[in-house]
Amino acid sequence: MTTAVDQRLLGAAHTGDVAAVRAALAAGANPEARDPLGRTALLTAALADQVAVAELLVAAGADPDAQDQREDSPWLVTGVTGSVAMMRALLSAGPDFELTNRFGGVSLIPAAERGHVAYVQAVLEETDIDVDHVNRLGWTALLEAVILGDGGRPHTEIVRLLLAAGADPRLADADGVTALQHAERRGFNAIAVLLREAESDPRKGDTP
Template sequence: MNALDHALLTAARTGDTDGVRTAIEGGARVDARDEELRTPLLLAALGDHVEAARLLVAAGADPDAQDRREDSPWLVTGVTGSVAMLHVLLPAGPDLTLRNRFGGIALIPAAERGHVAYVREVLRRTDIDVDHVNRLGWTALLEAVILGDGGRAHQEVVEALLAAGATPGLADGDGVTALAHAERRGFTELVALLRAAA
């Protein structure tokens, strides 16, 4: 790796906007990779360095470049829940069907983690597949129930998913529905939401 590429990766990782600009202007490769195959844009997205990411997108950085863990700049927005980063990356035309190492799309980790604002925004701004099923046999709705805590954030995520057309009766690989999982876990508010949607 040359010094300019290294400088760009370091600047993106730390959110050093001036450093990103200088490296790009100096001829650094906008999609250079570090030892984990992470690009500057992925590093900026992981750190939620929005302005650095904006510069990289303007320079043509790939929102879909995946690293060794199969993370991409777009996919990690579902993990971080950053609405600001979502807005920076959407103009770059990310592949909404790109899958992470679990076979999931960006919506699924966002639902699991209770990132309400992100879930609402990605559903509002894109045609992301609300019923995508990952390798575990789970949709965003199932993950919000199975891996969520049943609290207000996960209730709002479930509401948003149902409003966007999520199929409440889609069962997991064992044939268990989100409603059955919510009943087993004693999530009375989620049970009420899912019953109303059935």
């Protein structure tokens, strides 16, 4: 049951009122209390990019993996918002990098789709997230960056970062279409060049 002090915590987390969050916690608010949508204060803070609030909640033991009714968690939504500061605030809480959202994706995948270059770079460098994780649509972060991206500079840079991190360019989607084939069909020439070079790299081996 959500108490009045829990409700104050949830509201303050959303607005970024650090003093009110601290007061609510001191008054006994439950860091894992949930709103009607199943969101904890930490998830609310992550959605609103309230980093200082998130740091307080993490110090109070808030769970970075608590999922709401939509299967979002504080950690997972950092890939949606692209907030590197929030990502780093949550790292000390030990998030589960294998936890998936309602599409079966890890945080790297929506970040690649949305063109969050700084986030993609940071999460690849600072965590051991699976660069080739396949979601329920049959897409990796690399495939999603091409299929749902616009072929512009951010998505081109994300493709470069993913390949440099070891993403397999020959992993195809559920229809057997590779990222290179998608890039060629959409006229993403700069991305296609990167993918051709990666596919021809002998270090990738001969097994598709």
